[in-house]
Amino acid sequence: MFDEKDFAVAQFWKMLKKRIASRERSDDRQVDKALLQMLFIVALDRGLLSISAKKPIHFRHLLREQNDQEFNRQWRGICDELIGILDLPPQAEFFGSIIDRPFFTEAFEAIDGELPRSPDEVLRLFDYLFFASSAADLGASSRYLSMVARFSSMLARRAFRRVEAFALTGEFLSLSHSGTPAIPPGWDPVIVRFIKGWEFELRLRMAFLQAATKQLDEKAFGDLKLLSGDFFLIDAPRKLSNRVSGAFQQPRSVSAADSSVQMLDALLSHNHFLEGVVMVRGSERIAIKHEIQRVREWLVESGMLVAVIDFPSGSRNTTISHSAWVLRAHSSPPSKAVLMADMRALLPANHRDGWTALAEFAARLVLAWEGDLHHADWSLPDRTNSSDKRLHNIYLREFGDGYRDVAGVCARVSRQQLLANNSRLQARDYLASQKPRIWASGLDSAAIAQLLTAKREPREPIYVIGNNGEGKSLLLREIAEQCVDQGRVTIGVAFGFSDRFAHRVQKNKEDVFFPL
DSSP states (O other): OOOTTOHHHHHHHHHHHHHTTTSOOOOHHHHHHHHHHHHHHHHHHTTSOOSOSSOOOOOGGGGGOOOHHHHHHHHHHHHHHHHHHTTOOTTOOOSOTTOOHHHHHHHHHHHHHHOOSOHHHHHHHHHHHHHHHHHHHHTSOHHHHHHHHHHHHHHTTTOSEEEEEEESSSHHHHBOTTSSBOOOTTOOOEEEEEOTTSHHHHHHHHHHTTOOOEEOOOOTTOOOOOOTTEEEEEEOOHHHHTTOOSSOOSSOOTTTOOSHHHHHHHHHHHOSOOOEEEEEEGGGGTOOOHHHHHHHHHHHHHTOEEEEEEEEOSOSOTTOEEEEEEEOOOSSOOOSEEEEEEGGGSOOOOSHHHHHHHHHHHHHHHHHHHTOGGGGOOOOOSSOOHHHHHHHHHHHHHHTTSOOOBTTTEEEEEHHHHHHTTTOOOHHHHHTTSOOOOOSSOOOOHHHHHHHHSOOOTTOOOOOOOOTTSOHHHHHHHHHHHHHHTTOSEEOOOOOTTOSSOOOOEEETTEEEOOO
16 A cells, blocks of 8 residues: 655656656646556556467567657657557547657666666656645545445455446455455456546556456446445535536436435445445435435335445535445345434544554454454554554553443444434434543553542552553543542643643543643
8 A cells, every 4th residue: 555655656757757857848737637647557567467368469679669740640659559458448538648659768778767667666666646636636535435445445345346436546446355455366346337537547546456346337228236245335426416406317317326325226226235435425315305314214214324424524624524424235134223423523633654553443443343253353454553553552452342332432323213214324323322432542541540539648649651652641631530529629630742732721520631
């Protein structure tokens, strides 16, 4: 998995763009797309990937061509050959128009001189620029998309086939159960609808992963062949969702769907039961419009809806969030309740690893709710970060022995209550009235709390010692707030200078808690 803060990868693209900036170019988006295509071409020429069993394709001879017209003729012939091998629509413009002879020569030589020999490293280079460049068109940060992909892939562990309704980055289609990009033999990733503008680059990414991505055909009479083992990820890009009209498209069509709920409605018209994750935002979670409410009520009444998870959106506006509706096509009678969980109540995700840890926490919570024993098998790698550790600590502390309601974070909500409340599928609606738990560190504070309740000499210190990032200061804050709730008149806690939360006086009736 690539890291948006990967200095070496960032420098690779920075130096490459600087080298090809010798003459006037088009906009940044066109340059990025052309460079991704050139990376693919050089990797293909170097034998770092293969897309045809018939014969290898070579490009290096084009570097010796001095005539622009002859270069263009040979280049177009190679492009047509690649389009045929990748099974793309013929006579369509996929390769960047700015790839002329000087651009090809400059980019090829620059990439060829710095390209790593490992296919995995080349994929990291490709993903870095692809995810960053496509984010604006897809309407979400790469961190958010990675969180959704990781969350969904963990819940799809038993799926026969993965289906991405809106083709975003293909990350969900290519994530193994361990969270690494790899498509094992027999894996059959499928697309319902490509997003205009990035279809070609997505095909190139899947070629790096040696996956033949298929597209579900929606024929003139609206036939979509869905399988019982399909697991869908439905996450409409923001640019599509923002233009949703007041009413649903009639007739319901996956090719005309602009929002996640519209796509879900269209897919349900082909098959009354569906399994997967539906990411919704805005008013779709709570709107009382008949068409939207009808879909939500069907999810509740049919027993398909297993859980609703509120995720942060990455926006500075904390009131904006996304909800994940987890759907299961049950063979056994479903639960009479729905899991409601608010991931925004946990530590804020401020970097890629934090978003990934949040996704893993949420997925394991759903698995625990379903009684899946895999949920407790959460082992951290040797090199991890504080977000992983804290969320790991919190999870084992609260859910290590199985699911239970935790005030402010998750709760069972009856289907009758959801229907009575117009199926408002937003977890925070049901959790806002509950007092949040104080366990920001995730560490067990019972031993320290017991020491504080015993009769001790005044000013007798209690030391909390641990490595950086283990949650010591958060644990001390938790203890201090518990002491205030217990009615202690004064407690002083010494914090380090680098603590990442505000030091301020807090008043609780006549008691005062103030860090020293």
